[in-house]
Every structure is written in structure tokens, then in C-alpha cells.
Amino acid sequence: MSPRPFTVAMIAGMPYPMTKASCIRVGHLVHNLVNEFEDVTVKLFAYCGSEEPPRSDERVQYHLVAGFDADKRKYYSWSGKLRADVGIVRRLIAQRRSIDVIHCHTIEGLGIALAFKACTFSSAPICMDVHGPVVPELVHYGLIPDWRPVLAIVTALERAMLSFVRHAFVSNDGLRQLMLERAPKCPVSVVYDYVDPAAFDTTRVDQSRISVLRRQYKPGSECLLTYVGMFKDYQGVDFLIRAFAVLSGRHPSLRLLLIGDGPCRADYQALIDANGLADRVHLPGLVPHRDVVNWLEISDIVVSPRIDNEITRAGFVSQMPEYMAAGKLIVATAVSGCSFLLRDGAGILVAPNDEQALVDGIEGALALGSEARRAMVDRAMRNVMQFTWQQGIVEVYRVYCELMGSDRT
Incomplete structure (x- = not known):
């Protein structure tokens, strides 16, 4: 008996599509999942990007929300992001009955996933794609002040949020080490930014x-x-x-x-x-x-x-x-x-x-x-040639199957 088909909610707290490394990574994941594994359907939740969005089909559905200003002077601001994040949570709630696994990107995507689960009591397991060190990047982009009490609070919040993650994906070994320090109980897989x-x-x-x-x-x-x-x-x-x-x-x-x-x-x-x-x-x-x-x-x-x-x-x-x-x-x-x-x-x-x-x-x-x-x-x-997405996507699929249980027939 063939495995039961399942649906992944890919939550990208970012504009899509857009010529930006993190967005390109999301696109590669979606494309290779449906190309390599016939039992996977992906629903991608993101902000409307700067390029023409691809069309949805039976295997890939795009749920892109408006309200985010991708202008480079406003990209890193809480106001634009939070309005669009609420829109993504609403789209997720509407699709809640069809979601088997959640794959969120960045700490913001994790926040969206946790808000969705709090609103719906969904049992879908969460895996997370960690794109960079959270606290240093928040400081770097001016989203929080470089002040020790604030850093301590945000670090504690990060650890609390990561406790809900069942498996983490990172793009390099340095980030893997950082994740093991931040969330020592969370399994981590290195899935590089491969190439087609x-x-x-x-x-x-x-x-x-x-x-x-x-x-x-x-x-x-x-x-x-x-x-x-x-x-x-x-x-x-x-x-x-x-x-x-x-x-x-x-x-x-x-x-x-x-x-x-x-x-x-x-x-x-x-x-x-x-x-x-x-x-x-x-x-x-x-x-x-x-x-x-x-x-x-x-x-x-x-x-x-x-x-x-x-x-x-x-x-x-x-x-x-x-x-x-x-x-x-x-x-x-x-x-x-x-x-x-x-x-x-x-x-x-x-x-x-x-x-x-x-x-x-x-x-x-x-x-x-x-x-x-x-x-x-x-x-x-x-x-x-030893660094292709066709090879790397196998680990992502393995993790999905593991999170849902070995018997999916």
C-alpha cells in the first residue's frame, strides 16, 4: 500500500517570490518536494512579493497576503510585518483541516505558526527552517535595541518559542551549533542552500x-x-x-x-x-x-x-x-x-x-x-555536483515522515 498523501503548510514570514536568498530557499524547498515525492502537497503562506507570483496547481497552492511594504527602507519594521502576519494567520485558519505538517521559516514564521496553533488547537507538528542567528539579526536590523535587559528578554522568548519546535533545519554547521545551544532538546538537520x-x-x-x-x-x-x-x-x-x-x-x-x-x-x-x-x-x-x-x-x-x-x-x-x-x-x-x-x-x-x-x-x-x-x-x-537539491530534499521528507509517525499507510 502506498503512503497516505499529506499536506505541508510552508509558512514564510517574508515576501514571495522575491530575489532574496531566503525566498529562493523557500522556492527550492517547495519545488523539489513536489517534484521528488508524489505524496506531498505544499501550501505556501507568505507576503506578496515583488515578482509575479506563480500559479497554484493541485500540488502547490500559494496563499499570499497583501499589506507588507517590501521597500528596502521599510522592510525591517514591525508595523508592516505584523499587519501581514495577521493576514497569514487568517489564511492558515481557513486551511486548518488540510494541514498535516507545519514547516515555518525564521523566528517570525514560528510566531505565525504558534499563533495559528493557539487559535485552532491544531495537532500538526512544527519544524522550523532557521535562516540566521535570531537575536544578533534583530539588533543588526534595528528591530530591538542593543541593551542587555532587552537582549536577555528576547533570548528567553526565543528559547520558549523554540521549545515548541519538533525539528529544526539549518543551512550550515555554524548555525547548527548555535541551535544546539539555544534548544538542546530539538533535533537539528543541516540542509544547505543546495543548487539545481x-x-x-x-x-x-x-x-x-x-x-x-x-x-x-x-x-x-x-x-x-x-x-x-x-x-x-x-x-x-x-x-x-x-x-x-x-x-x-x-x-x-x-x-x-x-x-x-x-x-x-x-x-x-x-x-x-x-x-x-x-x-x-x-x-x-x-x-x-x-x-x-x-x-x-x-x-x-x-x-x-x-x-x-x-x-x-x-x-x-x-x-x-x-x-x-x-x-x-x-x-x-x-x-x-x-x-x-x-x-x-x-x-x-x-x-x-x-x-x-x-x-x-x-x-x-x-x-x-x-x-x-x-x-x-x-x-x-x-x-x-555533490551539492544538489535532489540530494538534500531527502532529509526534509524524512523528517516530515518521522514527525507524522512511521505508519502513514
């Missing part, structure tokens, strides 16, 4: 789109140095801009392409202007995730300049597997899982928080001959 290699195969690029991008950004066969990600201070883009200011004088054909957006955009623009780089640095803004493969195709070197701090030690560079699957030459700081992914010479690793280290690493990449470059890219490709 087929999505970044060069055969998937849009040649007409590539032609447009080349005409705009490489009209004279310029060499493109590219960063893809959010503009947040811990991403180290300011270090990359200062490193580029040094490199630009030595390499007239070098251009810097910064794809993304976020709260630090104005600071980065001011730094670009102060160094006289306005005609050498391009900021096209956020692009749809499905279009990233085309931007990577025109790039010569991709860079991850992330700094080392309390947040990044419990983080993961989710773009890195995509860079590797796209066959790009990579320069990265040795933080947030990059040392593991780029092991065995699969990329050029440099010290974090050091613009001169970035200068030296990029110079090394520019100096590589074609054979050495190809060998490095091939090593990266071999590493990332």
Missing part, C-alpha cells in the same frame, strides 16, 4: 537576452567582475568597491557589476562616486532569479566579499553553489561555507575584512592562464 545544476547549465541561457546584456555592459569586450546578492553591510560590498578602486587603475578594461539592492545601496553609491568610479561600476538593481543565469553568462569573474562577524559565522553564501554550477571563476572570502565549497582549489579564497586581500585574489584570477582557469572551474563543478 540544470537551472545554471549554459544551455539554459537566453541568447537574445545575452546579446542585449553584452551590448549594454561589454560593448568593447570589457572584463566583468560581478557580485550578486543583497546590499547589506555584512556582505562586504564596500570592501569590494574599494578593492576595485585600486584595480581599476591597473586594468582599464575591468568593470564592476553589482547586481542586487538593499539598505546599503546609497552608501555604496556614495563610495563609488567618491572614488570616481561612476563610469566603471554598474548597479542594475534586483533581477529575477530565473534571469541570474544570463547575467552570470556575461561575467568573467564572480566575487563573494562577505566579511567575518557574528552573523556570517552562522551564515551561508547561498549564491556560491550557483556560481559554481554556472562554471564561473570565483574569488571569495573564506567565511560562511566558502572554504568547504571551494575546497581542493575550486576557487581563490582570501582573508575576510581585508580589501588588499581582495585585490590580490582578483589579480590572481586575472593572471590565470586558460588551462589553469579551466581546471579551477572543473574542480568547482565536481564539488557542486
Whole structure:
């Protein structure tokens, strides 16, 4: 007898879809669950995102609520979030009879899940995707003050909320250790930000789109140095801009392409202007995730300049597997899982928080001959082929089955 079908309520306290690492992770989970396991249906609850939402079908249903302002200046504010969270709780209540398992994302998603359970007395077990260290991120984004009594209260609240979680998923080993300290009785599984290699195969690029991008950004066969990600201070883009200011004088054909957006955009623009780089640095803004493969195709070197701090030690560079699957030459700081992914010479690793280290690493990449470059890219490709969502999603499914009991027939 085949297993009884079951429904997962995927609660994402964030805009969806949106070109943001946490949202992309949610999308990968949903897509791979229904593709790999015929007995799973997913109902996704989130805020309306900045992109056109996908259509619901028999296996995936989207419950997206309005009322959240995704403007980067207002993204991290309690008022916008709480209004939308109430809307998500209402949608969950309406679907309560069909929910077998709850998979919430971030501490906010857990808050929504607990509110739903309090309103309905649902017996659905909760598993949680922990995207980062909770208290440091709340301080970092100005949602709570960095004041010891407040930190103690929030930490205690976090522990109390985590006591309702039956299983936690984290994207890296540093975050796993943090979870074991915060909730020692909660089982934890490491489910990395894997990659779908087929999505970044060069055969998937849009040649007409590539032609447009080349005409705009490489009209004279310029060499493109590219960063893809959010503009947040811990991403180290300011270090990359200062490193580029040094490199630009030595390499007239070098251009810097910064794809993304976020709260630090104005600071980065001011730094670009102060160094006289306005005609050498391009900021096209956020692009749809499905279009990233085309931007990577025109790039010569991709860079991850992330700094080392309390947040990044419990983080993961989710773009890195995509860079590797796209066959790009990579320069990265040795933080947030990059040392593991780029092991065995699969990329050029440099010290974090050091613009001169970035200068030296990029110079090394520019100096590589074609054979050495190809060998490095091939090593990266071999590493990332052991890092696919098709492999990683198995652990998520196993946990669901365990939480519902071994006999689901």
C-alpha cells in the first residue's frame, strides 16, 4: 500500500517570490518536494512579493497576503510585518483541516505558526527552517535595541518559542551549533542552500537576452567582475568597491557589476562616486532569479566579499553553489561555507575584512592562464555536483515522515 498523501503548510514570514536568498530557499524547498515525492502537497503562506507570483496547481497552492511594504527602507519594521502576519494567520485558519505538517521559516514564521496553533488547537507538528542567528539579526536590523535587559528578554522568548519546535533545519554547521545551544532538546538537520545544476547549465541561457546584456555592459569586450546578492553591510560590498578602486587603475578594461539592492545601496553609491568610479561600476538593481543565469553568462569573474562577524559565522553564501554550477571563476572570502565549497582549489579564497586581500585574489584570477582557469572551474563543478537539491530534499521528507509517525499507510 502506498503512503497516505499529506499536506505541508510552508509558512514564510517574508515576501514571495522575491530575489532574496531566503525566498529562493523557500522556492527550492517547495519545488523539489513536489517534484521528488508524489505524496506531498505544499501550501505556501507568505507576503506578496515583488515578482509575479506563480500559479497554484493541485500540488502547490500559494496563499499570499497583501499589506507588507517590501521597500528596502521599510522592510525591517514591525508595523508592516505584523499587519501581514495577521493576514497569514487568517489564511492558515481557513486551511486548518488540510494541514498535516507545519514547516515555518525564521523566528517570525514560528510566531505565525504558534499563533495559528493557539487559535485552532491544531495537532500538526512544527519544524522550523532557521535562516540566521535570531537575536544578533534583530539588533543588526534595528528591530530591538542593543541593551542587555532587552537582549536577555528576547533570548528567553526565543528559547520558549523554540521549545515548541519538533525539528529544526539549518543551512550550515555554524548555525547548527548555535541551535544546539539555544534548544538542546530539538533535533537539528543541516540542509544547505543546495543548487539545481540544470537551472545554471549554459544551455539554459537566453541568447537574445545575452546579446542585449553584452551590448549594454561589454560593448568593447570589457572584463566583468560581478557580485550578486543583497546590499547589506555584512556582505562586504564596500570592501569590494574599494578593492576595485585600486584595480581599476591597473586594468582599464575591468568593470564592476553589482547586481542586487538593499539598505546599503546609497552608501555604496556614495563610495563609488567618491572614488570616481561612476563610469566603471554598474548597479542594475534586483533581477529575477530565473534571469541570474544570463547575467552570470556575461561575467568573467564572480566575487563573494562577505566579511567575518557574528552573523556570517552562522551564515551561508547561498549564491556560491550557483556560481559554481554556472562554471564561473570565483574569488571569495573564506567565511560562511566558502572554504568547504571551494575546497581542493575550486576557487581563490582570501582573508575576510581585508580589501588588499581582495585585490590580490582578483589579480590572481586575472593572471590565470586558460588551462589553469579551466581546471579551477572543473574542480568547482565536481564539488557542486555533490551539492544538489535532489540530494538534500531527502532529509526534509524524512523528517516530515518521522514527525507524522512511521505508519502513514
